[in-house]
Amino acid sequence: MFKKGDKVRYANKRQHRDYPMWYPNRRTVGVIVEVQESGCRVQWKRGSTSDDDLHFAVNANLELVEE
Numbered sequence: 611m612f613k614k615g616d617k618v619r620y621a622n623k624r625q626h627r628d629y630p631m632w633y634p635n636r637r638t639v640g641v642i643v644e645v646q647e648s649g650c651r652v653q654w655k656r657g658s659t660s661d662d663d664l665h666f667a668v669n670a671n672l673e674l675v676e677e
Contacts, residue, residue, distance in 0.1 A: 612650055616642045617675040620654075620667065632665050634658035639675055 612618065617639055620626075625633040634640070634654045640663075644651040649668040659665055 611669060612642055612645055612672065612674065614642055614645055617677065618642060618650070618652060618667075618672040619675050620652075620671060621673050622671040625671070631660040633667070633671075634663075 623636040640652040640654040
């Protein structure tokens with residue numbers, strides 16, 4: 611479904627509220643850096659989560675951003 615380099619939008623509002631250190635706000639756009647079977651590691655924009663803003667997200671919580 612997704613591939614490395616794809617732009618994606620985070621689509622789960624509740625997870626950011628419960629775990630803001632790992633999940634960005636809903637509608638935050640990031641770039642996939644690694645694809646795994648159940649999800650992807652996504653580089654989110656600076657300051658949207660914690661540390662380096664690079665976190666795993668399950669595929670169901672991501673939407674492809676069409677350019």
